[in-house]
Amino acid sequence: MLTSIKTNEFAGSESKKLAMMYFRVAIILFGAQLLMGLIAAIQFLVPGFLFELFDFSVARMVHINALVVWMLYAMIGSVYYMLPDETGIETVGIGIGKLAFWVFTAAITVVVLVYIFVQVGAGTEATIWFINEGREYIEAPRWADIGIVVVVLIFYWNVFATFMKGTQTGIMTVMVANLMALAGLYLTGMFFTDNISMDQFWWWWVIHLWVEATWEVFVGTLAAYALIKIIGAKREIVEMWLWIEVLMLFGSGVLGLGHHYFWIGTPEYWWEIGALFSALEPVPLVAMFVHVLYDWGKEQGETHAKDSTAHAINNGPAMAWIVTNAFGNFLGAGIWGFFHTLPQVNIYTHGTQFTAAHGHLAFFGAYATILIGMMYMGIQGAYGVERLKATFKSKMAIFMIVFGVLGMGVALTISGYEQVLVERAELGGGWNAFFTAQELPWYIQGMVWRAIMGVVTFVGFVYLVWDLLTIGKLSKAAEA
Ligand code: HEM
Numbered sequence: 001m002l003t004s005i006k007t008n009e010f011a012g013s014e015s016k017k018l019a020m021m022y023f024r025v026a027i028i029l030f031g032a033q034l035l036m037g038l039i040a041a042i043q044f045l046v047p048g049f050l051f052e053l054f055d056f057s058v059a060r061m062v063h064i065n066a067l068v069v070w071m072l073y074a075m076i077g078s079v080y081y082m083l084p085d086e087t088g089i090e091t092v093g094i095g096i097g098k099l100a101f102w103v104f105t106a107a108i109t110v111v112v113l114v115y116i117f118v119q120v121g122a123g124t125e126a127t128i129w130f131i132n133e134g135r136e137y138i139e140a141p142r143w144a145d146i147g148i149v150v151v152v153l154i155f156y157w158n159v160f161a162t163f164m165k166g167t168q169t170g171i172m173t174v175m176v177a178n179l180m181a182l183a184g185l186y187l188t189g190m191f192f193t194d195n196i197s198m199d200q201f202w203w204w205w206v207i208h209l210w211v212e213a214t215w216e217v218f219v220g221t222l223a224a225y226a227l228i229k230i231i232g233a234k235r236e237i238v239e240m241w242l243w244i245e246v247l248m249l250f251g252s253g254v255l256g257l258g259h260h261y262f263w264i265g266t267p268e269y270w271w272e273i274g275a276l277f278s279a280l281e282p283v284p285l286v287a288m289f290v291h292v293l294y295d296w297g298k299e300q301g302e303t304h305a306k307d308s309t310a311h312a313i314n315n316g317p318a319m320a321w322i323v324t325n326a327f328g329n330f331l332g333a334g335i336w337g338f339f340h341t342l343p344q345v346n347i348y349t350h351g352t353q354f355t356a357a358h359g360h361l362a363f364f365g366a367y368a369t370i371l372i373g374m375m376y377m378g379i380q381g382a383y384g385v386e387r388l389k390a391t392f393k394s395k396m397a398i399f400m401i402v403f404g405v406l407g408m409g410v411a412l413t414i415s416g417y418e419q420v421l422v423e424r425a426e427l428g429g430g431w432n433a434f435f436t437a438q439e440l441p442w443y444i445q446g447m448v449w450r451a452i453m454g455v456v457t458f459v460g461f462v463y464l465v466w467d468l469l470t471i472g473k474l475s476k477a478a479e480a
């Protein structure tokens with residue numbers, strides 16, 4: 001046993017209980033996301049499915065908004081989870097933190113019910129205020145936008161005040177600074193201009209600067225924290241990596257924004273800026289990959305050198321998901337992102353299923369994986385177990401989810417490739433070309449396989465929920 005890692009020091013803390021509340025809602029929304037994805041995937045194959053009851057546009061909207069919101073919930077949960085461990089004290093404003101949780105959850109419930117039952121409104125201001133804003137991924141109506149800002153301010157105050165009062169580690173310093181940028185960027189997606197180019201220009205500040213800058217730094221801090229907790233990695237080493245990653249991510253990610261400015265009416269100099277800086281984006285992802293694997297290998301070697309019977313990993317499922325994150329981030333964001341990031345390539349791939357292939361592999365690889373890992377850490381803390389051992393269900397969950405999402409990514413890539421060749425290269429784009437390409441067998445086969453692999457993913461998700469509900473109790477019993 002590794003006695004040097006105090007996994008349970010703050011096991012019963014209020015902050016960790018609040019974290020579990022966030023994790024529970026996150027997993028429910030994750031399930032809703034997948035169900036909506038399945039509906040949308042069926043509609044690709046049977047266009048009349050739920051016609052005028054629940055159209056593709058609505059299923060797709062709920063699918064990707066649920067995605068963003070469950071990830072934000074799991075991110076807030078992860079911060080509340082690690083906060084006492086890192087600062088050495090209980091979180092200062094638990095009462096108001098819990099109040100914010102309930103307000104946030106009630107607001108999200110209302111927003112989702114409106115998405116599902118009201119669905120669309122007239123093209124007026126009232127729609128923007130009460131139904132949805134029509135901005136992909138962050139469609140929440142204006143009233144909810146303002147509510148989200150208030151809730152996030154409460155959360156941020158909690159993190160900041162606890163950080164100031166407690167020990168200030170390097171991990172938390174990065175976390176506090178990065179969260180400010182992450183929250184601040186949300187504001188750029190809250191105002192409206194009548195000019196669609198300008199509107200898109202600012203909207204990308206949220207989307208791109210979240211997933212390719214601030215969220216990446218965020219998961220860097222989670223990985224650093226988790227590696228210390230799970231394998232006893234040395235703080236100086238993980239923090240050194242973290243600072244390197246921060247430097248590189250902001251270096252490439254900020255101007256990498258240009259890869260969304262190729263065709264929306266912004267000046268042409270964005271071609272060069274976008275091409276150069278976004279092409280550099282995979283570099284920090286390699287560093288993150290090396291970081292996790294290097295620390296893991298090093299610690300395992302050292303533990304075994306001391307005691308050959310020692311378990312180097314005190315939370316098997318969390319570690320498995322974090323290693324998957326290192327691979328997945330590099331593959332989905334780094335490789336699949338790099339494929340279409342040069343304007344010379346993007347002019348062919350833009351708006352094809354290739355984009356969706358990258359979107360799925362990147363969001364899953366870079367974020368879903370490590371956030372699921374954090375949920376397993378939450379379970380370990382909640383049950384106060386020394387070592388959380390992977391069960392059959394943990395293994396089925398990770399295997400089927402990873403296999404399913406990879407399968408979807410490959411299927412979408414094949415459909416996208418067909419679109420590039422037939423719709424764009426051969427037929428020169430345009431409306432007719434678009435429909436011709438969609439009716440050819442290679443495209444349709446890709447869509448069929450996407451739906452099949454979606455079902456595989458969903459079965460994996462059922463295993464995941466089942467495992468999260470039972471693994472804590474099982475491990476506790478085994479330890480007793
Ligand atoms: C974890 C990080 C990332 C996530 C979650 C992510 C996700 C996404 C998503 C969802 C889209 C589609 C947006 C839309 O609906 O229009 C997109 C577009 C794009 N991504 Fe990423 N991405 C990530 C990192 C990267 C990286 C590192 C690169 C380049 C090396 C990249 C290159 C692109 C490009 C070029 C597009 C535009 C595609 C087009 O519209 O033609 N992404 N990304």
Ligand code: HEM
Nearest residue numbers: 034037038040041060355356359360363364368454457458
């Ligand atoms: C049951 C599994 C899933 C199915 C069947 C599914 C299906 C779909 C469908 C049909 C779309 C609309 C694509 C289009 O407009 O052409 C979509 C979009 C999207 N899904 Fe999924 N999905 C699933 C799981 C996931 C997961 C696990 C993630 C990420 C963690 C994810 C992230 C996204 C994103 C980011 C988009 C927008 C992509 C873009 O605009 O390019 N989905 N999904």
Ligand SMILES: [Fe+2]
Nearest residue numbers: 208212257259
């Ligand atoms: Fe981007």
